[in-house]
Amino acid sequence: MADINAIAKEFTDFYYTTFDSNRANLGPLYRETSMLTWEGTPIQSANAIVEKLTSLPFAKVQHKVTTLDAQPSNPAVASLIVSVTGLLVVDDSPNPLQFSQVFQLIPDGGSYYVYNDVFRLNYGE
Numbered sequence: 001m002a003d004i005n006a007i008a009k010e011f012t013d014f015y016y017t018t019f020d021s022n023r024a025n026l027g028p029l030y031r032e033t034s035m036l037t038w039e040g041t042p043i044q045s046a047n048a049i050v051e052k053l054t055s056l057p058f059a060k061v062q063h064k065v066t067t068l069d070a071q072p073s074n075p076a077v078a079s080l081i082v083s084v085t086g087l088l089v090v091d092d093s094p095n096p097l098q099f100s101q102v103f104q105l106i107p108d109g110g111s112y113y114v115y116n117d118v119f120r121l122n123y124g125e
Helices: 004-021 023-029 046-054
Strands: 030-038 041-044 061-072 080-090 097-108 111-122
Touching: 004 023, 004 061, 004 080, 004 097, 023 030, 023 046, 030 046, 041 046, 080 111
Parallel strands: 030 111
Antiparallel strands: 030 041, 061 080, 080 097, 097 111
């Protein structure tokens, strides 16, 4: 199997750079069977996911990845689980938000697509 940590890093670098510059361009990373759970709300299909991401109520965002972990998720297919934690700087706010996101990536040709995507903001008590 290819180096899953390198795949995870390459994927997350691309995903968050694309998200931060133009969320509408994330569509090709999803399929009709893909599911995003955004803050507990499930959303299925590439179009619905992109619609959700582009309708988020901020003009500018920057993801700063703090941790990145990857594991193989199926011995028969070179799929992987990627877990990310980090900070979100929204509209140049001086108070970044903490987030966690988990992706399940499925091989597709020479690349991967997002089958599952779970996003949560992490609030301190």
